[in-house]
Amino acid sequence: ETGVTQTPRHLVMGMTNKKSLKCEQHLGHNAMYWYKQSAKKPLELMFVYSLEERVENNSVPSRFSPECPNSSHLFLHLHTLQPEDSALYLCASSQEGLINEKLFFGSGTQLSVL
Amino acid sequence: GNSVTQMEGPVTLSEEAFLTINCTYTATGYPSLFWYVQYPGEGLQLLLKATKADDKGSNKGFEATYRKETTSFHLEKGSVQVSDSAVYFCALSPPNSGGSNYKLTFGKGTLLTVNP
Numbered sequence: 001e002t003g004v005t006q007t008p009r010h011l012v013m014g015m016t017n018k019k020s021l022k023c024e025q026h027l028g029h030n031a032m033y034w035y036k037q038s039a040k041k042p043l044e045l046m047f048v049y050s051l052e053e054r055v056e057n058n059s060v061p062s063r064f065s066p067e068c069p070n071s072s073h074l075f076l077h078l079h080t081l082q083p084e085d086s087a088l089y090l091c092a093s094s095q096e097g098l099i100n101e102k103l104f105f106g107s108g109t110q111l112s113v114l
Numbered sequence: 115g116n117s118v119t120q121m122e123g124p125v126t127l128s129e130e131a132f133l134t135i136n137c138t139y140t141a142t143g144y145p146s147l148f149w150y151v152q153y154p155g156e157g158l159q160l161l162l163k164a165t166k167a168d169d170k171g172s173n174k175g176f177e178a179t180y181r182k183e184t185t186s187f188h189l190e191k192g193s194v195q196v197s198d199s200a201v202y203f204c205a206l207s208p209p210n211s212g213g214s215n216y217k218l219t220f221g222k223g224t225l226l227t228v229n230p
């Protein structure tokens with residue numbers, strides 16, 4: 001039990017579908033992240049929320065839309081995705097303000113876009 | 115910019131073999147360095163870290179020494195087990211990140227498979 005829970009674990013969607021990924025952390029952290037993990041590529045940071053405010057958005061296409069309603073929950077809304085968006089999407093959390101505080105990751109959602 | 119380069123995998127070893135996974139970095143100043151591990155079907159978890167030159171991080175029999183002169187942070191274990199089979203990620207956090215942990219830069223990951 002890592003304290004960060006992601007649902008669903010697997011998702012298959014067509015390019016015209018709309019779906020959402022959910023992340024919940026039970027660690028009392030004040031920052032949450034979305035990462036994209038693709039084979040043979042470095043982990044890509046997509047979005048960061050600190051104290052429920054978006055503080056980082058690394059040029060992610062608008063077909064990905066994050067939402068952070070409170071410090072414990074993070075969503076990634078998906079629409080009109082492309083096959084190259086197929087990847088493992090990881091959520092993480094940490095306590096900002098503590099230097100070199102480690103990230104706690106969820107198990108991820110394996111997304112396949114057909 | 116900052117970057118991390120890891121040895122290409124996959125790495126396949128027999129149980130009780132010696133493990134080295136190479137990691138070199140490019141950064142300005144003195145970054146903090148990390149190894150994260152991802153077991154099958156799970157997210158990443160911190161394995162060890164070192165925050166200044168010549169520091170040695172260690173955990174679960176794994177070790178890595180922060181070498182400023184060679185800009186390296188190689189991961190080693192003297193005797194691997196089947197349960198060590200996982201993907202290993204080297205990462206750095208730039209100096210003066212002020213507690214902003216999202217500034218981590220990860221390598222591509224190295225898949226390790228240990229056979230009985």
